[in-house]
Amino acid sequence: LLLLAGWLAPRVSLALPQRHMQATKLLIVGASAASALRLVAPDIRDAFTPSADAVLRGRRNALHVASLAALQLTLPLSPASARPEGVNKPELLPPEPTNVIDLERFLTSGEVRKLDQQLGVLEKETGVKLRVLCQSYPNTPGLAIKDFWKLDESSIVMVADKGSKGNSANMLNFNVGEGVKLTLPNSFWTRLQSTFGTTFFVRDNGEDVAIVRAVDAIDYCLRAGFCVDVPSQFKTNKEGDAWRASGLF
Numbered sequence: 001l002l003l004l005a006g007w008l009a010p011r012v013s014l015a016l017p018q019r020h021m022q023a024t025k026l027l028i029v030g031a032s033a034a035s036a037l038r039l040v041a042p043d044i045r046d047a048f049t050p051s052a053d054a055v056l057r058g059r060r061n062a063l064h065v066a067s068l069a070a071l072q073l074t075l076p077l078s079p080a081s082a083r084p085e086g087v088n089k090p091e092l093l094p095p096e097p098t099n100v101i102d103l104e105r106f107l108t109s110g111e112v113r114k115l116d117q118q119l120g121v122l123e124k125e126t127g128v129k130l131r132v133l134c135q136s137y138p139n140t141p142g143l144a145i146k147d148f149w150k151l152d153e154s155s156i157v158m159v160a161d162k163g164s165k166g167n168s169a170n171m172l173n174f175n176v177g178e179g180v181k182l183t184l185p186n187s188f189w190t191r192l193q194s195t196f197g198t199t200f201f202v203r204d205n206g207e208d209v210a211i212v213r214a215v216d217a218i219d220y221c222l223r224a225g226f227c228v229d230v231p232s233q234f235k236t237n238k239e240g241d242a243w244r245a246s247g248l249f
Contacts, residue, residue: 086142086143087137087138087140087141087142087143088141088142088143088144089140089141089142089144090141090144090148091141092139092140092141092144093141093144093145093148098112098116099115099116099119099120099123099130099131099132099149100112100115100116100119100131100132100134101131101132101133101134101135101141101145102132102134103133103134103135103136103139103140104134104135104136104139104160104162104207105134106134106160106207106208106211107134107207107208107211107212108208111208111211111212115132115211115212115215118215118219119131119132119215122219122222122223125223126222126223127154128154128155128156128179128180128222129149129150129151129152129154129155129156130155130156130158130215130218130219130222131145131149131151131155131156131157131158132157132158132160132211132215133145133157133158133159133160134159134160134161134207134211135159135160135161136161136162136163136164137161137163137164140161145157151177152177152179153177153178153179153180154177154179154180155175155177155180156174156175156176156177156180156218157174157175158172158173158174158211158214158215158218159172159173159174159175160172160173160207160210160211161173162202162207168199169198169199170193170194170197170198170199171197171199171202171207171210172192172193172196172197172210172211172214173193173197174189174192174193176189180222182226183221183222183225183226183227184218184221184222184226184227185228187228187229188221188227188228188229188230191228191229191230192214192217192218192230195214195217195230195234195235196210196211196213196214196217196230197210197214213234216234217230217231217234220234
């Protein structure tokens with residue numbers, strides 16, 4: 001269900017046929033293809049078979065190569081092969097309901113409270129559940145968040161994970177429900193990730209700023225009804241701060 005730190009690629013998306021989606025119907029977009037499947041594998045590992053065309057395209061494109069390598073984790077493997085198992089640690093869940101789980105202290109307590117309130121208002125006014133999970137794989141509740149947050153087709157989970165050694169090329173990953181794809185297509189998530197999740201942005205601005213700015217951009221675009229790119233005011237943050245300060249969300 002989650003994207004976690006691992007071998008990185010600019011974007012990975014899984015669009016499985018409807019009959020194979022089972023209970024979890026997610027479009028997966030993120031930097032860490034292999035680590036994402038550590039959690040997704042238990043749900044879809046026997047349902048997807050890559051086509052010959054996809055394999056050929058993957059050989060010509062580094063992104064596709066990374067994607068297909070990750071997808072192989074979902075297929076039945078020989079006894080000699082090793083498959084990373086999905087993490088399920090409900091003991092890492094907070095005792096009280098919250099829209100933000102920060103296991104890595106990327107955010108201050110004040111930022112957590114503000115984001116929690118912001119995401120609650122967003123869900124009430126748009127019907128979309130946006131949730132934030134800050135982790136360092138395998139220190140994560142993993143599959144347990146599905147029931148904790150009651151995730152569905154109108155859910156988005158943003159996972160902030162810098163990797164076990166803090167060397168992830170991009171710390172932001174997104175699990176996007178099928179019901180949100182028309183409003184925020186693949187191109188939006190790729191550009192959002194490359195705007196706020198890169199090592200350079202995080203180094204210069206901090207993990208908390210990366211998370212907050214990404215959430216603000218998602219919030220704004222869900223209310224706008226459609227985005228294919230990060231709005232310019234959030235890239236520069238000149239008007240983005242004014243929008244946040246307005247309390248309109």
